[in-house]
Amino acid sequence: MAHVTSHSDAMPVLTALNEFDRKGGSWLERMVFNNRLWLIAICALVTLVLGFQASRLGVSASYDAMMPQSHEFIRNYRAHAESLGGLGSSVRIVVRNTRGDIYQSQYLDVLRKINDKVFMMQGVDRSFMKSLWMPVVRWTEVTPEGYAGGPVMPDGYNGTPESIKSLRLNVARAGLVGSLVGTDQQSSMIFVPLLDHDPATGEPLDYKAFRDEIDSLRALESEGVEIHVIGFAQLVGDLIHGLGEVLTYFLYAALIAVLIISWYTRCWRSTLLVTSCSLVAVVWQLGLMKLLGFSLDPYSILVPFLIFAIGVSHGAQKMNGIMQDIGRGTHKYIAARYTFRRLFLAGLTALLADAVGFAVLAVIDIPAIRGLAAAASIGVAALIFTNLILIPVLLSYAGVSRSAAAKSLRSLEGEHPVVSWLGNFTMRRRAIVVLAVTAALAVAGWVVSLKLQIGDLDPGAPELRRDSVYNQDNDYITSHYALSSDQFAVIVATSPQGLINYETLLEMDRLEQILRELPGVQTTVSAGSLARTFTAAGFEGSVKWETINRDPFVVQDAINTVYNSNPELLNDDRSVSPIIVYLTDHKAATLSRVVETVQQFAAEHNSDERKFLLAAGTSGIEAATNIVVAKANRSMLLYVYLSVVVLCFITFRSWRAVIVAIVPLVVTTILCEALMVFLGIGMKVATLPVTALGVGIGVDYSLYLLTTQLVFQRQGHSLARAYRHALISTGKVVALIGVTLSAAVVTWAWSPIKFQADMGILLAFMFLWNMLGALILIPSLATFLLPTRKSVTSDSHTVVAQSHSEGLGLRWIPERRSAIPEEQPGCFQEASAGRQGVL
Amino acid sequence: MAAMAAASAGAALKDPLDFPAAKVGALSSRPLLAVARTGERLVAVGSRGVAILSDDEGKTWEQAAVPVQSDLVAVHFPTPTDGWAVGHDGVILHTADGGRNWQKQLDGRAALASFSRYYHEKGASQGEAMRAVEKNYGSGPSLPLLDVWFQDSQTGYAVGAFGILVATRDGGRTWEPWFERIDNPDMLNLNGVRGVGGQLFIAAERGVVFRYDAASGRFVKSETGYGGSFFGIVGSDKAVVAYGLRGSVYRSGDAGRTWSTIATGSESTISAGILDDKGSLVLVNVAGEVLVGDAGGDSLKVRPGWSGARASGVVVLADGKYLISSPAGLRIQAAQ
Incomplete structure (x- = not known):
C-alpha cells in the first residue's frame, strides 16, 4: 500500500485547508470526504430507519433454536415428533394448598380455575395436558373382572365430602402420588405440553406471551394457593425477562467505556463522538437483524456489547491519529483525511479478523449459535461504516480539543515506567523466566482442563442462578415429586400396527431392563413394561400373568389397555412409541451412559420391523447437544486457529512471527478451559463461542503489536528498541482495547442469566489475558524467534512511531523489506525527523 | 445351536427360550412371583428368568444361573437339593444343587413335538387329547405353566393355562401329557397343584377343584359351589383349603368331597398360601395382606402385611417373620 510508505511525503502538516489537495488519497477517500454532508445525511437517514426497525426487534427464544438441527437424534425426533405427544417442550405448574392437603373443595375450585385458564392458553397441546381436572387422567386397576378405570376426577364431582373421598381413592388407585400429586399430598401438578409451532398458522410459540400468561395465574395465589412453575417455556420466558435487565448492563458497559476512553484521550468531545458512533453501529446491527428476520435471543443479546466495545476500541485509534495530527497543527479536516488514509485498511483487516472469529461459530449446527454468529457479523459490517468511515468524517467537523491533542503528542516522548518494565522482557534472562513460567502455566492448565466437563453440571436450570425463582420452584418440585423432569426418550419405530407385536414389546421391555440398571436412571416407562401389567387384566388380575405373551390377541388387548390409560405412550397408528427414561440428573456422564447403552442395544436388536432410535425428551435433546458441542469445540478451535494462522501469515510472511503471535493465544485458550474447571462451568452452547470470540478478537493484539515491532526491526533496530517503540505506539492501544473489551463484557457477570455471567467472566478473562500475553509473551518469544539480524548502531533520534504503526497495512511490510536499506534508517526515520522539525 | 443361529442373524429376535437370564442388580427389588424354602435356603423366582437364593434368611441374595x-x-x-x-x-426348569444352577427339562416348543408323538404312539383313541395338544401348543x-408340585425327587406334576397338565415319574427326565387323565372337557385354566394330607389337588377356574383318584389314575372334578377362580390349594392333615378370587376361601374336611366357604374379611384376591412349621396356614393377597389361620382352616384372620404390594408368594423365616414376594x-414383614 503505497500511501503508507510514502506518507511522509503525501501527508505534510497543513494548517490551511486551501493548501490541501482534495484529489489526493484513494477513490474511497475522495468519495467519502468530498461528499461529507451527503454521507452524514445518508448515515443519519439509515440510523433513523434502522433505529425504527431496531425498536421493533423482538426478543425470543425457541426450543427448536437450541437443537443441533442436523444431528441424527434431532432428525429422528423431528421425523416422529407428531407421534410423541407430551415429549416436546412443556411446563409443569404445581399448585400447593397453603391450608392443608389437596382434598379440600376450596383448593380444588382454585385448581379448576387455573386448569381452565391454562387449557385455553395459546400454544397448549390440549390433548396431552394432564391434571386432576383433565378427564384424560384416569385410574386403572387390574381386577378379577379384567380392567377397570375411569377419570380420576369423579364424574359429577360437586365438592361434597363423598366426591372428595372418591377423588382421594382414585388418586391412590391411579398411583398419582409422586407424579401428578405431591408426595406430601399438599400440592398437585398441571402438566402442560406445548406446541412449538401453531398447527394452524405455523407461527412459532410466543414464549414471552406464554410466560406472561402463566405469570398472571399467580394472581390466584391470594386464594390460598402457591404456584410453582418449571419447564422450558417458563425458563425461556424468565430468560427473555432477564434480557431486559441485561440491557441495563449495557448502560454500565457504555459508561465504563466512556470513562476509559475519556481518561485516555482527555477530550469529551471526541469521546462522545466515538461512543455515539459505536452506538450507531449497535443500532444498525439491531435494525439489520430485524430486517433480516432475526430476533434477539439470550445468546445474540450479548453481541451489542461486543460490537460496542470493538467499536470503541477502533474509534479510539482513529481519534488518536487525528489528535496527533491536530496536535502538530494540521487542520482537522486534513487530519481526518490523513487518519482515514492511514487507518482504513488496518482497521478493515482487524475487523475482518474479528469477523473470522464470529464466522467460525457458524460451523456449529445450532440455530441459536448461528444467530449469534450472524448478529456479530452484521455488527462488524456496521462497524466498518460507522467507525472506519463515519468517525473520521464527523471528527473532520468536530476536531478535538487543543489540550488533548497536545497531550497525545507529549505521551509519545519519554519512556513510561510500564513501558520500560515491559520492554525488559526482551532481555534473554527475563525471557527465559517468562517462557518457563508460561510453559508451567500451560502444562498445569492443560492438566486441569482435561477435567473439563461437557454440558450442564448443576441441577435445575443452569441457565439461571441458583437462587432464582425458577430454580427455587424447581427445588420445590424436585423435593415433592418422585418423577424427575429430566426425561430421556428412546423412540421405537415400527411399521403400522407394528407395536401390536410380541417381539416389539419384548424388545422394548428388554431395553428398559438394561436402562434401569444404569446409574442415574430413576425408572423407565413404556408400552412394553405397561403391557406386562395390563396383560394380567385379561387373566383375572393374576400376578402370574404379568408377562408379555406371545399370543397376538393377548398382545392386542394389552396394547389397547395401554392406549386407553396412557395415550401418550403410542400413536394412533401403533407404529411409534417412546421409552421414557427418568434420570436423576442431566450431567453429561449420565446422558452419554444412556446414549451408549441404547446405541449398543440398537446395533444388536434393530431390524427391518423395528428400530430403536435416539432421542427425544429434554434430556435426549441435551444429549445430542452435548455430542455436538464436544465435537464442535475441537473443530471450532481447529478452524479458528487455522484462520488466525493464515491471517497472521499473510500479514507477517514469517512463520516465526506467526508462532510468536499464536502462542499467547494458545496459552490463553488452555488457561480459559482450566478456569472453567475451577469455576465449575461446563462446555456447553453458551460457553462454546467464548474461545472463538476470544481468539478472534485476541489476535488483534498480536497483529498490532507485532506489525509495528517488525517494521522497526526490519529497519534494523534491535529487538529491544523495536519492541519499546511498538509499545509506545500500538502497545498503548492494545492495552486500551484489552481493558475496554473486558470492562464491557465483565458487566455480564451481574446478569440474572447464569450462562451470560459465565460468558462474561470467561470473555473478560480471555480479553485481559490475551492482552497481557501479547505484551509480555511476544517480547519473550521474539527474543528467541525474531532477533534482529543486524542492529543499527546510531540511534540518536527519538523515534516517533505512532502514526506509522497505526498506519500499518497488514500486508505491506514484507515487500518493503528489501526496499528499506538496512544501513540507513530509511524513509521512516526521515518522517520522524520531519515531525520533530514541526515540534 | 438355535442360540448361535439367532445371534448370527443379528437382527433376529433373541427368543427368551434360547438365551440365559441376564445378570441383574438390586436382586431383592426384582419382580418376584414365587418364593420357596429348601432346607436352610430360600429361593425366589420371577420375571425374565430371574432366580435368586439366600442362605441367610433373606438378608442377602445372589442370582442363580438360569x-x-x-x-x-x-x-x-x-x-x-432337588427343585x-x-x-x-411352558418352561420347566430343574435344579439339583438347591437352586444355584438350573437346567431346562421342557418348554412349549419341545412340548408340541414330544406330546404329539406321545399320543400318536398311544393310538387313535387319543383324538381328544391330541386336539388339546394341538390347541395349546x-x-x-x-x-x-402356572404351578408345579413334586411329591418326591421323582414324581411331580405341573399345571397351566387352558387345562395343561403334565406329570413325570423320573424326576423330569421325561414329562408326559395328562390331558386324557383329567375331567376337564372345557379346558379350564389349572392354576395350582398341591399335595395335601396324602391327597393331590388341582385348583382351577369356575370354582372347580380336581382331586387325584389313585384307583382310576385320574383327576376327578369336585364342585365347591363357588363360581369364580381358585388360584391355589393349601392345607394340612385336618383340612384342604382352596383360595382364589376376591378373597374367596373354601374348606373341605373330607379330602375334597364336600366344601364350605370361610369368611376372611378381605375382598382381595388371594395369590399364595403355605402351611408353616408350626402348623398354621399363612396366605397372602394382592392387597399385600397376610391371612393367618390354624391348621384346621376353620377361620382366617387378616393381618397387615406389605400394604399396596400385589403379594405373589410367602414363606415363614426362622425368626417367625414373613418373607413376601411381589x-x-x-x-x-414382622408377624403380628
Whole structure:
C-alpha cells in the first residue's frame, strides 16, 4: 500500500485547508470526504430507519433454536415428533394448598380455575395436558373382572365430602402420588405440553406471551394457593425477562467505556463522538437483524456489547491519529483525511479478523449459535461504516480539543515506567523466566482442563442462578415429586400396527431392563413394561400373568389397555412409541451412559420391523447437544486457529512471527478451559463461542503489536528498541482495547442469566489475558524467534512511531523489506525527523 | 445351536427360550412371583428368568444361573437339593444343587413335538387329547405353566393355562401329557397343584377343584359351589383349603368331597398360601395382606402385611417373620 510508505511525503502538516489537495488519497477517500454532508445525511437517514426497525426487534427464544438441527437424534425426533405427544417442550405448574392437603373443595375450585385458564392458553397441546381436572387422567386397576378405570376426577364431582373421598381413592388407585400429586399430598401438578409451532398458522410459540400468561395465574395465589412453575417455556420466558435487565448492563458497559476512553484521550468531545458512533453501529446491527428476520435471543443479546466495545476500541485509534495530527497543527479536516488514509485498511483487516472469529461459530449446527454468529457479523459490517468511515468524517467537523491533542503528542516522548518494565522482557534472562513460567502455566492448565466437563453440571436450570425463582420452584418440585423432569426418550419405530407385536414389546421391555440398571436412571416407562401389567387384566388380575405373551390377541388387548390409560405412550397408528427414561440428573456422564447403552442395544436388536432410535425428551435433546458441542469445540478451535494462522501469515510472511503471535493465544485458550474447571462451568452452547470470540478478537493484539515491532526491526533496530517503540505506539492501544473489551463484557457477570455471567467472566478473562500475553509473551518469544539480524548502531533520534504503526497495512511490510536499506534508517526515520522539525 | 443361529442373524429376535437370564442388580427389588424354602435356603423366582437364593434368611441374595429368560411363576423343592420351577413359554426348569444352577427339562416348543408323538404312539383313541395338544401348543409356546408340585425327587406334576397338565415319574427326565387323565372337557385354566394330607389337588377356574383318584389314575372334578377362580390349594392333615378370587376361601374336611366357604374379611384376591412349621396356614393377597389361620382352616384372620404390594408368594423365616414376594420385589414383614 503505497500511501503508507510514502506518507511522509503525501501527508505534510497543513494548517490551511486551501493548501490541501482534495484529489489526493484513494477513490474511497475522495468519495467519502468530498461528499461529507451527503454521507452524514445518508448515515443519519439509515440510523433513523434502522433505529425504527431496531425498536421493533423482538426478543425470543425457541426450543427448536437450541437443537443441533442436523444431528441424527434431532432428525429422528423431528421425523416422529407428531407421534410423541407430551415429549416436546412443556411446563409443569404445581399448585400447593397453603391450608392443608389437596382434598379440600376450596383448593380444588382454585385448581379448576387455573386448569381452565391454562387449557385455553395459546400454544397448549390440549390433548396431552394432564391434571386432576383433565378427564384424560384416569385410574386403572387390574381386577378379577379384567380392567377397570375411569377419570380420576369423579364424574359429577360437586365438592361434597363423598366426591372428595372418591377423588382421594382414585388418586391412590391411579398411583398419582409422586407424579401428578405431591408426595406430601399438599400440592398437585398441571402438566402442560406445548406446541412449538401453531398447527394452524405455523407461527412459532410466543414464549414471552406464554410466560406472561402463566405469570398472571399467580394472581390466584391470594386464594390460598402457591404456584410453582418449571419447564422450558417458563425458563425461556424468565430468560427473555432477564434480557431486559441485561440491557441495563449495557448502560454500565457504555459508561465504563466512556470513562476509559475519556481518561485516555482527555477530550469529551471526541469521546462522545466515538461512543455515539459505536452506538450507531449497535443500532444498525439491531435494525439489520430485524430486517433480516432475526430476533434477539439470550445468546445474540450479548453481541451489542461486543460490537460496542470493538467499536470503541477502533474509534479510539482513529481519534488518536487525528489528535496527533491536530496536535502538530494540521487542520482537522486534513487530519481526518490523513487518519482515514492511514487507518482504513488496518482497521478493515482487524475487523475482518474479528469477523473470522464470529464466522467460525457458524460451523456449529445450532440455530441459536448461528444467530449469534450472524448478529456479530452484521455488527462488524456496521462497524466498518460507522467507525472506519463515519468517525473520521464527523471528527473532520468536530476536531478535538487543543489540550488533548497536545497531550497525545507529549505521551509519545519519554519512556513510561510500564513501558520500560515491559520492554525488559526482551532481555534473554527475563525471557527465559517468562517462557518457563508460561510453559508451567500451560502444562498445569492443560492438566486441569482435561477435567473439563461437557454440558450442564448443576441441577435445575443452569441457565439461571441458583437462587432464582425458577430454580427455587424447581427445588420445590424436585423435593415433592418422585418423577424427575429430566426425561430421556428412546423412540421405537415400527411399521403400522407394528407395536401390536410380541417381539416389539419384548424388545422394548428388554431395553428398559438394561436402562434401569444404569446409574442415574430413576425408572423407565413404556408400552412394553405397561403391557406386562395390563396383560394380567385379561387373566383375572393374576400376578402370574404379568408377562408379555406371545399370543397376538393377548398382545392386542394389552396394547389397547395401554392406549386407553396412557395415550401418550403410542400413536394412533401403533407404529411409534417412546421409552421414557427418568434420570436423576442431566450431567453429561449420565446422558452419554444412556446414549451408549441404547446405541449398543440398537446395533444388536434393530431390524427391518423395528428400530430403536435416539432421542427425544429434554434430556435426549441435551444429549445430542452435548455430542455436538464436544465435537464442535475441537473443530471450532481447529478452524479458528487455522484462520488466525493464515491471517497472521499473510500479514507477517514469517512463520516465526506467526508462532510468536499464536502462542499467547494458545496459552490463553488452555488457561480459559482450566478456569472453567475451577469455576465449575461446563462446555456447553453458551460457553462454546467464548474461545472463538476470544481468539478472534485476541489476535488483534498480536497483529498490532507485532506489525509495528517488525517494521522497526526490519529497519534494523534491535529487538529491544523495536519492541519499546511498538509499545509506545500500538502497545498503548492494545492495552486500551484489552481493558475496554473486558470492562464491557465483565458487566455480564451481574446478569440474572447464569450462562451470560459465565460468558462474561470467561470473555473478560480471555480479553485481559490475551492482552497481557501479547505484551509480555511476544517480547519473550521474539527474543528467541525474531532477533534482529543486524542492529543499527546510531540511534540518536527519538523515534516517533505512532502514526506509522497505526498506519500499518497488514500486508505491506514484507515487500518493503528489501526496499528499506538496512544501513540507513530509511524513509521512516526521515518522517520522524520531519515531525520533530514541526515540534 | 438355535442360540448361535439367532445371534448370527443379528437382527433376529433373541427368543427368551434360547438365551440365559441376564445378570441383574438390586436382586431383592426384582419382580418376584414365587418364593420357596429348601432346607436352610430360600429361593425366589420371577420375571425374565430371574432366580435368586439366600442362605441367610433373606438378608442377602445372589442370582442363580438360569438357561432361559422366560418369566418364572412357581417354584417347589421336594428335597433340599432337588427343585423345579415353571413359568411362561411352558418352561420347566430343574435344579439339583438347591437352586444355584438350573437346567431346562421342557418348554412349549419341545412340548408340541414330544406330546404329539406321545399320543400318536398311544393310538387313535387319543383324538381328544391330541386336539388339546394341538390347541395349546399349535401356535407356539404361548401358554404358561402356572404351578408345579413334586411329591418326591421323582414324581411331580405341573399345571397351566387352558387345562395343561403334565406329570413325570423320573424326576423330569421325561414329562408326559395328562390331558386324557383329567375331567376337564372345557379346558379350564389349572392354576395350582398341591399335595395335601396324602391327597393331590388341582385348583382351577369356575370354582372347580380336581382331586387325584389313585384307583382310576385320574383327576376327578369336585364342585365347591363357588363360581369364580381358585388360584391355589393349601392345607394340612385336618383340612384342604382352596383360595382364589376376591378373597374367596373354601374348606373341605373330607379330602375334597364336600366344601364350605370361610369368611376372611378381605375382598382381595388371594395369590399364595403355605402351611408353616408350626402348623398354621399363612396366605397372602394382592392387597399385600397376610391371612393367618390354624391348621384346621376353620377361620382366617387378616393381618397387615406389605400394604399396596400385589403379594405373589410367602414363606415363614426362622425368626417367625414373613418373607413376601411381589412384582415389586421382596420384603420381610414382622408377624403380628
